[in-house]
Amino acid sequence: MLDLQHITKVYNAGKATEVAAVWDVTLHLEPASYTVLVGANGSGKSTLLSLIAGNTYVDKGSIRLHNKEIQRLPDYRRSRWVARVFQNPLLGTAASLTVLDNFRMASLRGSPKWMKLGMDRAFVQAVRDKIATLGMGLEDKLAQPMGTLSGGQRQALTLLMTVMTDVDVLLLDEPSAALDPRSARQVMEIADRIISENKLTALLVTHNISEALRYGTRLIQMENGRIVRDYDQKAKSKLDQTEVISWFDYY
Numbered sequence: 001m002l003d004l005q006h007i008t009k010v011y012n013a014g015k016a017t018e019v020a021a022v023w024d025v026t027l028h029l030e031p032a033s034y035t036v037l038v039g040a041n042g043s044g045k046s047t048l049l050s051l052i053a054g055n056t057y058v059d060k061g062s063i064r065l066h067n068k069e070i071q072r073l074p075d076y077r078r079s080r081w082v083a084r085v086f087q088n089p090l091l092g093t094a095a096s097l098t099v100l101d102n103f104r105m106a107s108l109r110g111s112p113k114w115m116k117l118g119m120d121r122a123f124v125q126a127v128r129d130k131i132a133t134l135g136m137g138l139e140d141k142l143a144q145p146m147g148t149l150s151g152g153q154r155q156a157l158t159l160l161m162t163v164m165t166d167v168d169v170l171l172l173d174e175p176s177a178a179l180d181p182r183s184a185r186q187v188m189e190i191a192d193r194i195i196s197e198n199k200l201t202a203l204l205v206t207h208n209i210s211e212a213l214r215y216g217t218r219l220i221q222m223e224n225g226r227i228v229r230d231y232d233q234k235a236k237s238k239l240d241q242t243e244v245i246s247w248f249d250y251y
């Protein structure tokens with residue numbers, strides 16, 4: 001489904017500040033699989049997500065989605081298939097636009113620039129029904145500017161907006177890290193439901209070990225730009241927090 005073959009990304013090549021952020025990574029993600037990616041700060045996790053989303057380009061290697069090479073496509077072209085949710089709830093939405101306008105924009109993602117979508121009653125009702133599934137009462141706030149909502153509310157809506165179009169791949173870059181524990185749990189449960197209901201291929205980056213163990217069907221660790229551990233569902237289910245924390249204990 002999503003196939004990374006020997007991908008490498010070096011920042012500031014040839015300068016004193018040169019960093020091999022991702023080095024010769026080969027990774028195959030099965031359709032409708034949920035993979036969790038852990039690793040120390042600076043190990044290359046966000047860069048890997050950026051390379052998949054097209055926010056930055058590989059120096060070497062190929063990225064194939066449904067057997068088509070996508071590594072040279074810009075992010076806005078890949079957004080038809082790939083959605084990314086960031087740690088900062090402010091990044092996923094337009095603060096000054098209403099909740100409804102944000103959903104309208106999300107449903108145009110990947111469409112040609114000239115395309116517009118009307119706000120007919122059926123669309124408003126469909127958005128209201130979708131938001132109601134979150135069980136957070138946000139369906140009554142359609143006319144409210146997104147910026148007036150809490151971080152947890154925005155992050156929940158951002159997740160829902162990713163599936164307004166037919167994306168296949170969901171990249172979650174520490175989506176709960178800026179939230180209080182209750183909102184964090186709520187957002188992670190919503191993500192889990194959206195991934196399974198929409199049969200998405202998901203990749204979650206987290207520093208939260210209990211999250212890494214609770215969610216997903218595969219656990220990968222990166223270190224210095226490389227994948228150093230890869231546990232399938234069975235092996236992952238036997239792991240505990242102490243063992244995963246020990247992976248970070250290099251000294």
Ligand SMILES: Nc1ncnc2c1ncn2[C@@H]1O[C@H](COP(=O)(O)OP(=O)(O)OP(=O)(O)O)[C@@H](O)[C@H]1O
Pocket residue numbers: 011012019020021039040041042043044045046047048
């Ligand atoms: N735009 C950039 N320019 C130069 N170096 C960068 C850039 N982005 C990342 N790096 C470097 O690449 C390496 C990997 O960074 P990356 O953000 O991918 O790691 P990470 O595992 O996501 O870290 P964290 O857990 O802290 O978010 C780091 O050494 C970082 O300083």
